[in-house]
Amino acid sequence: MLREEMGFQSPTIPEVTQDNREKFTVIIGAGLSGIAAAIQLQRLGQPYIILEKNDALGGTWYENTYPEAGVDTPNHFYSFTFASEYDWEHYFSKQPEVLKYLHWVAERESVTEHIRFGAKVTGSTWNEDSNSWETRVDGPNGSETIVSDLVVTAVGQLNQPKLPEIPGxxxxxxxxxxxxxxxxxxxxxxxxxxxxxxxxxxxxxxxxxxxxxxxxxxxxxxxxxxxxxxxYLRSVSEAKRRLIREVPYYAAWYRFTLFWRYADGLLPTLQIDPAxxxxxxxxxxxxxxxxxxxxxxxxxxxxxxxxxxxxxxxxxxxxxxxxxxxxxxxxxxxxxxxxxxxxxxxxxxxxxxxxxxxxxxxxxxxxxATGFQATRMLGPLNFLGRGGRSLHEYWNDDDPKAYLGMTVPGFPNLFLLLGPNTALAHGGSVIFHVEAQVSYVAKCIAELINSGCNTLEPTEEACTQWTDAVAAAHRAMVFSHQGMSNWYKNSKGRVVTVSPWRLVDYWSWTREPDFEKLVLA
Known part of the structure; x- marks a missing residue:
């Protein structure tokens, strides 16, 4: 991981060995997760489209424009590894600068031309005869259905504002x-x-x-x-900006020092000592x-x-x-x-x-300023999998579960970015998790193509084991402390939004898919 972060080793990019085999992917959302997914698919040589309900890219950084909205993670860490040399003006940037960065990345990587703006996805249904997803979209010219081999949701967890139930x-x-x-x-x-x-x-x-x-x-x-x-409120000095711009590997090294200070180094502080x-x-x-x-x-x-x-x-x-x-x-x-x-x-x-x-x-x-409906993942999006099963019903509305936080049994070829238990609350950059996830997704797609198979999904056992392991880890974390009220828990008291793991552990688990826990058919 350190070698990749420092630029001494390129991340492993899967290779598609079967000629004339393509899998068309619908990506829902043009925020940072959607942009990252698009870049991976381009590197894989696979066609895709991004459906974005807003009239511009950015996701949460487009929508949240309240005064002084900004990152609470240093933006030299809150950035993509492949675009860490960006000339940030501040250590903790406000919304306009973060949005500018996302535009810069999307333009540089030729992602923007693949985005359809004003395209509001209402749901998607799995067609078992054609092994494809039929995604329903409302746009300025009416409604339509887009058929794809795969769907990647990149809508995040904090996209549905939560209003308290106050009369009047x-x-x-x-x-x-x-x-x-x-x-x-x-x-x-x-x-x-x-x-x-x-x-x-x-x-x-x-x-x-x-x-x-x-x-x-x-x-x-x-x-x-x-x-x-x-x-937090300081501008980056010109000397620091020059080092980042001109000294080889300095940007990556500086980013990695932030990784330890703001992420895994903090995790022991959050673990309950029974004694x-x-x-x-x-x-x-x-x-x-x-x-x-x-x-x-x-x-x-x-x-x-x-x-x-x-x-x-x-x-x-x-x-x-x-x-x-x-x-x-x-x-x-x-x-x-x-x-x-x-x-x-x-x-x-x-x-x-x-x-x-x-x-x-x-x-x-x-x-x-009452937060979001984080536990009701995917919000109004209605996914119907095998046998017409509703994903929201499978999740019992606010009890989402997915293997590695990304795949769900009975919903083939559906990948969730920043799904259940993959947000971060112990520090760190959520972009790190996103990059680990889109790399994993790309390797799954490559295997799907190279094996000549049509569908991929996790086993029920793999999903259950993962969910149980997450729950056990969370019981030993401060988030589950008696009487604690936070947006991480669902109505049953289970922590469903954030991860209990070190970032380096999640990176290692998603580096290569374990195909013994996945069903390809």
């Missing part, structure tokens, strides 16, 4: 929206703004909102652990040291404001929820025009909100 939402007379659906023409100057939520999106957006609005009231359900990072006594506070000795450091940081930032410290200090172990990088959150809370409220919102009225204590508060704008 439709009665509000002002502006009301989710951060992921930020109106381009909204003007918050002089407005009384309610921000519901205090997770990553809220922490990123609050600083700019408070600087413009007449008042900002943050409604917090649960406090977050915030990690300071001196590089640890103070389990309500932390889960092991290293985790407890992180708690002490983060608490001291918070105490220093909120010095002289014990009222705010009481509200802002979490009562659960660090990393039980995704760690949030501090975007001047505490400085924002200290502003005279900002109030942090821990009361719940009971209902929305025409003029504002009523709290669960019965207090009425008037607002001009209500903004929801």
């Amino acid at each position: 939402l439709e009665t509000f007379k002002g502006s009301i929206f989710h951060t992921a659906q930020w109106p381009g023409d909204i003007d918050l100057a002089g407005k009384r703004v309610a921000l519901i939520g205090s997770g990553a999106s809220a922490v990123q957006a609050a600083r700019s909102i408070a600087a413009t609005a007449s008042s900002l009231t943050v409604f917090q359900r649960s406090p977050q652990w915030l990690m300071p990072n001196p590089d 640890w006594e103070d389990s309500d506070r932390s889960i092991n000795a290293v985790n407890d040291s992180h708690r002490r450091f983060l608490t001291r940081y918070m105490e220093k930032k909120l010095e002289g404001r014990p009222d705010l410290l009481e509200k802002a200090l979490p009562d659960y172990p660090p990393y039980g929820k995704r760690m949030v990088v501090d975007n001047d959150w505490f400085d924002t809370l200290l502003r005279e025009n900002v109030e942090l409220v821990t009361d719940g919102v009971a209902e929305v009225s025409p003029s504002g909100v009523r709290t669960d204590r019965g207090d009425d508060r008037d607002f001009d704008v209500i903004i929801f």
Whole structure:
């Protein structure tokens, strides 16, 4: 892996040995996963089309335009290995720069010409007679069905905004929206703004909102652990940019140093020590040291404001929820025009909100920073596999499972990128997982062609064993800590979104397909 990361060894590219054998693939989504899949298929010499519901590429980086939306992973790591030499202006880039990078990659790799924009996929049905997927698409010129040998979903997990079930939402007379659906023409100057939520999106957006609005009231359900990072708001020095541009292998080396600092090196901090006594506070000795450091940081930032410290200090172990990088959150809370409220919102009225204590508060704008429906994977996309079986029914709506997070028994030639238990919560770059997955998919397709077979899917046993192993690993992780509430768990309490593994382990498991666990026919 190190040799590949450093550019000393090229990733293994499968070879199609059968002449005149092509498999046509439909890729759903033109975000970073879809772009990565397209590049692998091009290298494999296979035809494809990308169906994108929006009018431009970028996925989440096209849709999320709220103030100061950006990465919480250093973007020299949040980038493709084959495009790591990009001249980033910042260490942690905001949405416009990340989107610009994705455009740069897509244009350089000639992916853009394969994208059909304004093509909203509603579902796909497996045709057992022709061994093909029939994908239904709504577009500006009506509906159509596209037939393909394979389907790759590249829609991600964080693409369906989640709104809390609060009575009266439709009665509000002002502006009301989710951060992921930020109106381009909204003007918050002089407005009384309610921000519901205090997770990553809220922490990123609050600083700019408070600087413009007449008042900002943050409604917090649960406090977050915030990690300071001196590089978070810094520009990359010209000296560093020159090294990346001009010194051979420097970009790859710098990226690899970030890999260890922000990914696998952190994993032991998240693993439960059964002998640890103070389990309500932390889960092991290293985790407890992180708690002490983060608490001291918070105490220093909120010095002289014990009222705010009481509200802002979490009562659960660090990393039980995704760690949030501090975007001047505490400085924002200290502003005279900002109030942090821990009361719940009971209902929305025409003029504002009523709290669960019965207090009425008037607002001009209500903004929801309440996350996404991550456990309901694939959202409105309806896949029907063998025998007309619905994928959502197989998953019981919010209990998704897939072998290696990518393939599902009974749904041949369907590959899920960033599927169940493949997102990251212990740090690291999700792009690393994506690259491992698209390499695996390409090798599966090559074997399908070279073997003369028509279909590929995992065995039920392989899927069950993988799911059980994931569940067992998660039971020993902080995400499953008693009483912990996070977006990683489904309605049954099972962690279904994020991975419990080291990145290097997942890379090794996906490097070569284990065809004893796959059925080719």
